Amino acid sequence: MDTISTVRQKIKNIDYPLLIIILFLSIFGLMMIYSSSSTLSYLNFDTTNHFFMKQLQWLLVGMFFLAIAAILPYHLYSKLSPIFVFISIALLILVLLPGIGVERNNSQRWIQLGSFLFQPSEFIKLFMLIYFAHFYSKKQKIINQFQYGVLPPLLILAVVFLLILQQPDLGSAALILIACGMIVLCSGVKQRHLLMLGSIGILGISYFIYSSPYRLERLTSFANPFDNPLGDGYQLLNSYIAIGTGGFAGNGLGGSVQKLGFLPEAHTDFIMAVILEELGAFGLILVIGAYIFIMFRGIAIAKACTSMFPKLLAIGITFQIILQVIFNLGAVSGLLPITGIPLPLISYGGSSTLVSMISLGILLQISAKNNLTNGKAS
Template sequence: MNQVRRFFKYIRDYSKYVDFSLLIAYIVLCLIGLVMIYSASMIGGPRGMLSGAGAVSSTYFYKRQLFSIILSFGIVFFMTYFMHINIIKNKRVQQGSIFAVLVLLVLTMLFGIEVNGSKSWLPTGIMMIQPSEFLKIVTIIYLAYIYDKKKNLNQMSVDLVSPIILIGFCSGLVLLQPDFGSTMLVFMIVICILMYSGIAFGTMVKTAGALVGVACLAFLYSFVTNGSLLTPHQVARFEVLKNPFKDESGIGYHLSNSLMAIGNGGLFGRGLGNGIMKLGYLPEPHTDFIFAVIAEELGLVGVILIIALLFFIVYKGFLYAALATSMFYRLICIGAASYIGIQAFINLGGVVGLIPLTGVPLPFLSYGGSSMLSLSIAIGLLLMASKHVKQEAENNRR
């Protein structure tokens, strides 16, 4: 009984450093996503209209996402209250993380399963995982660890470029799957971290050039092996931006139906569960196009709520980065915030026709266990870093 009392006392005392507004925004997004996944899949699932599952029960995707959310909540709670951020600074943890994600990416190339033209999924016997999702987290913690240790970041050196080359090599493996969306996301996370690391602009350009060079080598390899830089599937995604309604039954099918679903929503939507475009017209309504389902059923009001919550999380990340005195905490916040913000932009931009569709999920809302776990770890990193920023501020006031 005394142990239980001590546990709750610890939670109560430590909670004063936890940013509950950030935590609540994360939880609300996850719960909205869970409801919308059920709405998007409850009819298509039993009819076998959703890829990768065949005919399943109406609650199949809901239950699997619920499991991922419960697991993710547990991870975030553990990271927030019981995991010290200095663990991430441990050299063995860093080496183990890089080695693990590299092995998983190689195994995916050898034994991965192709879904929607991309060989990104690795069967583990228990569940399918997408190693590229965890590369994003490893990129954040690895670069934060490396650049926190470097004292002179204004000179081009092997120590400065080598981590970029390593991340670039891992990204090249993702590009060869091919997964252009995840590759570009990792590249942009690296750019954001470099911009806030204190590296001189000229040095940053040269360092970023190293990553571009590795990406170019991957493109060259793709050209030699496939005869083109992009697959026909990827080329079609660029062409459809010109006029998605020109070939509604062909290359414009995905985008045109997405735009019609968004247009059908109006101000307040058709009502939860009453969407029409998810009934066989909208491809992947529970994953890539969950935003279109939200727009149709919840309308502009629902869309504004979703975007506001995502923006709030990203804003909090950059706010704590500005307040942090430690380079490590600053880069962790920048990396996590840029990861969530850029991924949201890529998904929303693709769904509304601003940029080519990439298959990148909408943070916390799209169906997918690997994505949910990776993004939740990013939230955990934000909460851990913000907790230490608050503690530092309190100590400075004394």
């Protein structure tokens, strides 16, 4: 009876404004996935709703796990963090093995288990945040001792970073690096240690970019897409056309022309270009406004925490989601290189949707726990 009472109390104290925004983005994303993929779906599967139905299935699974994550005590994740680290490294090794890893678009980023295809790096984004939050919350007394209070998780992060680069997936590697860096920044590490780590991180990423012609070409082609309009610049130029065609008012829902085979990845990485083409500034304001709300709500939840683990985890989850938004919108607009980072809760993709839902479920749980123990809204 006590357990049932606790669950009821958590449901009562759930962060409903945040939950409403999560559901809004998910339903809006589902609608835009149908709009942006119906033609491609019909051509490949003889039905207009193939991708829509796939995403709906993942969304329902994601909502189930969101509910579980919103109820389970977040301290459980802290206890399981060493297991998450082991799973992360094991998955990153497995995805590179022939016969296990699946290659698509010159990248080996997926693992096939029967009919289940998933992207390990999506789950590792969350696993590493949990591990970093766990470690730095436990090492507060020796946080000024670099060798014991700061360094150990960074060595594991370096291994994860290098393994993800082998796929290759610089976008996900950089995203994990920056999100974990945000946790380190907020953990109380000395400024001189932060400056040293930041310098090493920048130098390391620069080395890996310039040491590979493929990575360098991917990261520089966005600056001059008109130099190769039928090659590396093709996707970005068609994104420009979609955005420019939509203008301020948009062409109306379903009115995109670029989704009819001109814009690659119209329902995945570049779905925002279709949103802008169809809904114009209105669509942009809706999407950006929702993500800004999540950012400020996440910061407020972190501030309300009285212990370090949920505080750091809330910070990590919030900024990882916002970083994904920045990476994605930057790529669509040509302000950042194209990295293949999806738009959270909106882009088509099972692994991304599931992990985003679980992450936000944890954030909801932290918020509910704050309400439960502190007797105040977060």
